Amino acid sequence: MSELAERTEVELLALGDDALIAAQRLAEWVSRAPTLEEDVALANIALDQLGAARMLLATAGDEDELAYRRDDQGFRNCLLAELPLGPARGDLDFGWTMTWLLMLSAAQLLRYTDLAAGADEQAAGIGAKAVKESTYHLDHATQWMLRLGGGTEQSHRRVQEALDGLWPYGHELTEGIRDRWLALVEPVLAESGLTRPADRWRPDGGRAGRHTEHLSFLLAEMQSLHRAHPGAQW
Amino acid sequence: MTAQTEIARIAGAVPDPELRVVTIGELGIVRGAELADGRVTVTITPTYSGCPAMDAIRDDIRAALAGAGFADVEVKTVLSPAWSTDMITESGWAALERTGIAAPGASGTPACPRCAHAHGGQPTPVLQISRYASTPCQSLWSCRSCLEPFNAIKKL
Numbered sequence: 001m002s003e004l005a006e007r008t009e010v011e012l013l014a015l016g017d018d019a020l021i022a023a024q025r026l027a028e029w030v031s032r033a034p035t036l037e038e039d040v041a042l043a044n045i046a047l048d049q050l051g052a053a054r055m056l057l058a059t060a061g062d063e064d065e066l067a068y069r070r071d072d073q074g075f076r077n078c079l080l081a082e083l084p085l086g087p088a089r090g091d092l093d094f095g096w097t098m099t100w101l102l103m104l105s106a107a108q109l110l111r112y113t114d115l116a117a118g119a120d121e122q123a124a125g126i127g128a129k130a131v132k133e134s135t136y137h138l139d140h141a142t143q144w145m146l147r148l149g150g151g152t153e154q155s156h157r158r159v160q161e162a163l164d165g166l167w168p169y170g171h172e173l174t175e176g177i178r179d180r181w182l183a184l185v186e187p188v189l190a191e192s193g194l195t196r197p198a199d200r201w202r203p204d205g206g207r208a209g210r211h212t213e214h215l216s217f218l219l220a221e222m223q224s225l226h227r228a229h230p231g232a233q234w
Numbered sequence: 235m236t237a238q239t240e241i242a243r244i245a246g247a248v249p250d251p252e253l254r255v256v257t258i259g260e261l262g263i264v265r266g267a268e269l270a271d272g273r274v275t276v277t278i279t280p281t282y283s284g285c286p287a288m289d290a291i292r293d294d295i296r297a298a299l300a301g302a303g304f305a306d307v308e309v310k311t312v313l314s315p316a317w318s319t320d321m322i323t324e325s326g327w328a329a330l331e332r333t334g335i336a337a338p339g340a341s342g343t344p345a346c347p348r349c350a351h352a353h354g355g356q357p358t359p360v361l362q363i364s365r366y367a368s369t370p371c372q373s374l375w376s377c378r379s380c381l382e383p384f385n386a387i388k389k390l
């Protein structure tokens with residue numbers, strides 16, 4: 001395998017896993033969002049993530065094998081993607097979710113932009129397609145950050161707590177694109193009246209297959225049917 | 235009509251599984267149709283990468299061509315160039331508008347399909363209710379004049 005092909009495959013797997021795990025996380029909101037419109041929005045964003053994941057993983061290998069047959073150590077997603085969408089496992093917090101989506105979609109937008117400009121033709125096609133969708137995801141999260149950050153005392157406090165909790169995971173997420181990512185995210189935080197957390201703890205390891213326990217729970221749910229009935233079809 | 239043109243016509247005339255009023259040809263989903271050595275290859279492109287209608291579209295193309303006597307059909311998917319709303323044809327936009335689905339509008343604000351031709355063609359004020367609607371490619375709006383909700387195709 002050429003150096004380019006090898007580098008592209010590592011990148012496709014990382015991006016594909018980010019999108020796949022994010023899709024599974026976002027799907028937890030289906031039928032539980034604060035309003036019907038938001039329920040539809042989150043389901044659609046999850047669907048976009050799943051679509052991007054399928055294209056990326058199908059290019060990197062066999063999409064079903066990759067999605068359903070790997071253990072947690074085989075996954076290359078960043079830790080942010082697998083975190084619960086609330087302060088603790090099992091929580092589902094809307095402000096937390098929008099903060100998570102802001103951080104994730106800003107990084108995905110930049111990575112897909114780079115993929116679209118790359119030398120690998122197939123990967124560039126996927127990147128060009130996914131850029132357009134990420135733009136919508138980032139916009140959606142931005143609109144909510146403005147409303148929550150500048151909303152009530154409670155909404156502001158909760159979204160600031162989410163930001164403080166998730167910010168450390170932004171380091172691994174933005175490796176190599178940190179400055180461009182900050183240029184996208186910091187103005188949103190400023191306009192939302194939120195305090196950009198200081199850079200301290202930098203948890204990582206996801207890209208090397210060292211994950212939090214949250215991924216194991218997520219995979220158990222995502223893979224159980226396929227593992228019980230290998231090759232099952234609808 | 236040559237077989238090649240016939241194949242392109244049949245594939246393009248397949249209705250979109252979610253927006254039944256327009257064909258996949260009008261939506262710009264069909265990129266090409268070829269006949270070589272008795273084998274038909276139809277090339278399509280997804281509107282959104284996670285579009286759940288793609289499998290149904292593939293099946294519908296095969297069924298439509300099988301009905302016209304073309305049994306050996308391969309449906310290929312290409313991503314490049316990425317689909318954009320600019321690929322929807324004029325007749326496609328007209329069919330969408332007739333059914334109450336608005337175009338995104340040059341400025342990003344759609345015109346209410348019910349009021350578009352009233353008020354001397356002056357656009358009525360509209361309000362975005364949700365950036366996402368019944369399909370990933372639509373957003374939900376409300377007209378401040380007739381007070382009716384409507385979907386608009388999102389600019390992509």
Ligand SMILES: [Zn+2]
Binds near residue numbers: 346348349379
């Ligand atoms: Zn109206």
